[in-house]
Amino acid sequence: MSIVKNLPATFANRDIEGMCRRRYDALVIGGGINGAGIARDLALRGLRVALVEKGDFASGTSSASTKLIHGGVRYLEHLDFHLVFESCRERSILQKIAPHLVRPLPFFIPVYRDDPRSLLTIRAGMALYDLLALLRNTRHHSILNPAEAVRREPALQQEGLKGVALYWDCRMDDARLCLENVLAAREAGAETRNYLQVTGLLASGGLTRGARLRDMENGEEVEIEARVVVNATGPWLDEVCALDGDEEKKLRPTRGTHILVPRINCGEEALYLTAGRDDRLFFVIPRGPLSLIGTTDVDFRGGADEVGPTEEDVGYLLSETARHLRREPPKRSEVVASFAGLRPLLSDSSAKASGVSREHRIFESGSGLISVGGGKYTTYRAVADEVARRVCRRLGKSPGRCLTHRLPLPGGATGRFETYLRRRTPVLAERCGLPETTVESLILRYGSRIDQLLALADAEPELLQPIAEKSTLLAVEAAYAIEVEMARTPEDILRRRTALALGAGRGVAELENVSTLLGRRLRAPADRCQQWQSAYRARYSTP
Numbered sequence: 001m002s003i004v005k006n007l008p009a010t011f012a013n014r015d016i017e018g019m020c021r022r023r024y025d026a027l028v029i030g031g032g033i034n035g036a037g038i039a040r041d042l043a044l045r046g047l048r049v050a051l052v053e054k055g056d057f058a059s060g061t062s063s064a065s066t067k068l069i070h071g072g073v074r075y076l077e078h079l080d081f082h083l084v085f086e087s088c089r090e091r092s093i094l095q096k097i098a099p100h101l102v103r104p105l106p107f108f109i110p111v112y113r114d115d116p117r118s119l120l121t122i123r124a125g126m127a128l129y130d131l132l133a134l135l136r137n138t139r140h141h142s143i144l145n146p147a148e149a150v151r152r153e154p155a156l157q158q159e160g161l162k163g164v165a166l167y168w169d170c171r172m173d174d175a176r177l178c179l180e181n182v183l184a185a186r187e188a189g190a191e192t193r194n195y196l197q198v199t200g201l202l203a204s205g206g207l208t209r210g211a212r213l214r215d216m217e218n219g220e221e222v223e224i225e226a227r228v229v230v231n232a233t234g235p236w237l238d239e240v241c242a243l244d245g246d247e248e249k250k251l252r253p254t255r256g257t258h259i260l261v262p263r264i265n266c267g268e269e270a271l272y273l274t275a276g277r278d279d280r281l282f283f284v285i286p287r288g289p290l291s292l293i294g295t296t297d298v299d300f301r302g303g304a305d306e307v308g309p310t311e312e313d314v315g316y317l318l319s320e321t322a323r324h325l326r327r328e329p330p331k332r333s334e335v336v337a338s339f340a341g342l343r344p345l346l347s348d349s350s351a352k353a354s355g356v357s358r359e360h361r362i363f364e365s366g367s368g369l370i371s372v373g374g375g376k377y378t379t380y381r382a383v384a385d386e387v388a389r390r391v392c393r394r395l396g397k398s399p400g401r402c403l404t405h406r407l408p409l410p411g412g413a414t415g416r417f418e419t420y421l422r423r424r425t426p427v428l429a430e431r432c433g434l435p436e437t438t439v440e441s442l443i444l445r446y447g448s449r450i451d452q453l454l455a456l457a458d459a460e461p462e463l464l465q466p467i468a469e470k471s472t473l474l475a476v477e478a479a480y481a482i483e484v485e486m487a488r489t490p491e492d493i494l495r496r497r498t499a500l501a502l503g504a505g506r507g508v509a510e511l512e513n514v515s516t517l518l519g520r521r522l523r524a525p526a527d528r529c530q531q532w533q534s535a536y537r538a539r540y541s542t543p
């Protein structure tokens with residue numbers, strides 16, 4: 001992230017001045033899933049809300065997750081029944097409010113002869129998991145014998161295999177689910193800005209009353225007043241608490257790395273595997289032509305801005321995957337992409353990082369700063385509800401009713417999604433002259449906003465062309481990201497509005513044209529386009 005000075009007003013003009021003239025009920029710091037969810041909830045309760053994010057929305061942990069909305073089978077081992085119960089309930093709600101982004105996914109847990117968890121233990125855990133979901137899961141679990149399991153997933157190591165548990169959770173697009181919450185917050189009346197960093201807190205009469213901010217695009221300093229400030233900065237939580245004079249460490253951040261390799265699963269099921277060296281569980285998830293493998297869980301003591309995958313993490317994932325495969329395991333040179341994020345876990349003296357609870361906690365300082373730590377992506381909506389009620393109490397307002405469990409997210413207004421997908425795909429394909437497979441992918445990304453997206457091409461039909469030769473990215477998607485989805489850099493478009501940066505080509509072939517389109521639409525100077533491209537290449541040219 002760089003501060004760019006002397007840009008023409010047109011480029012920098014995001015009406016930040018206008019935002020500074022207003023006085024808000026609540027200022028939410030941090031545009032990850034928690035901040036976005038809180039801003040939406042508060043705005044739906046009729047509060048005047050501002051949401052600010054120092055980078056792009058979801059540029060922190062919320063685009064570096066395993067991309068699962070899950071009950072958390074693993075937490076049963078820690079007897080964390082409340083978390084599993086809450087997560088299963090949230091899984092079912094999120095499938096209803098964002099059915100295009102939260103999609104059912106079957107999982108295999110293979111059990112081998114010397115595994116730390118016996119087939120009996122896994123069977124009992126699965127029964128409990130179904131029970132805690134209160135029959136709201138996609139399907140009940142079943143236990144497959146080794147022959148049946150290997151028939152369905154020939155890549156699995158057969159030697160010593162005792163059986164395989166098959167159960168269901170959901171996959172999701174973490175960056176886009178976060179973005180849809182930001183868009184929903186905006187639709188409900190919140191002001192939302194990315195590239196605006198809180199550098200200090202304003203106080204009056206001993207109470208926090210707003211924040212000093214830096215516009216990361218032009219370096220200007222501004223102030224925003226609010227009656228309550230919410231710190232939803234995830235792994236940066238302690239840094240923002242320090243601005244409030246509170247130096248106590250509330251977090252124990254742990255680093256989680258993922259790698260993407262050419263597809264190793266033959267079937268459509270994700271694999272939930274046990275690492276031999278430390279008995280940890282990790283996933284191998286099919287992702288088009290690739291497999292996503294992760295994650296690690298390692299205590300992290302550096303600055304939250306510095307996190308990145310280490311060679312040790314990558315080696316761990318490759319070698320632990322290899323012991324479960326019958327086929328030749330992926331090599332280091334085959335790793336297409338890797339990424340790492342920090343879990344903002346609550347401070348805890350557990351010996352093992354993976355043993356730290358995933359529950360959340362809300363802190364309220366003497367000056368009234370409300371901070372939220374811990375939690376998992378899956379439970380963000382419930383956490384937002386709790387924070388929103390706390391904010392209302394502080395404002396002396398009745399909290400009213402939470403609406404986020406029943407109002408669809410912006411792309412989620414599809415009715416029964418499978419029917420919507422089946423009916424709309426051929427109609428739109430015919431209308432726009434696009435292949436049905438392309439339209440289907442667009443619906444899975446934009447849900448019911450597909451019409452808004454395609455309407456952009458009514459005036460400029462050339463936008464329906466791929467942005468670069470043979471690219472799967474249509475120019476209209478980049479245009480929509482800029483016009484509607486607040487993208488400000490090529491990385492915003494290639495890594496978070498779409499996930500090309502995690503694919504084999506890493507978005508490098510699309511970079512120049514995306515930069516040109518962005519430069520033209522934001523009226524950015526030519527040297528800015530060059531800076532975007534160099535920064536992107538430096539970050540994404542190596543796996």
Ligand code: FAD
Nearest residue numbers: 030032033034054060061062065066068198234256377378
């Ligand atoms: P973040 O997403 O990090 O958001 C905080 C934001 O605050 C950042 O964008 C940051 O830029 C911004 N910020 C910081 N300081 C400032 C400032 N001064 N001014 C303005 N903005 C600021 N959970 C699941 O349910 N399912 C999973 O599959 C899953 N997998 C995971 C895998 C890994 C490797 C990790 C690390 C976590 C995973 N989690 C998962 C947990 C989940 O991803 C996190 O709990 C969640 O994303 C945290 O969101 P957040 O909004 O609190 O933090």
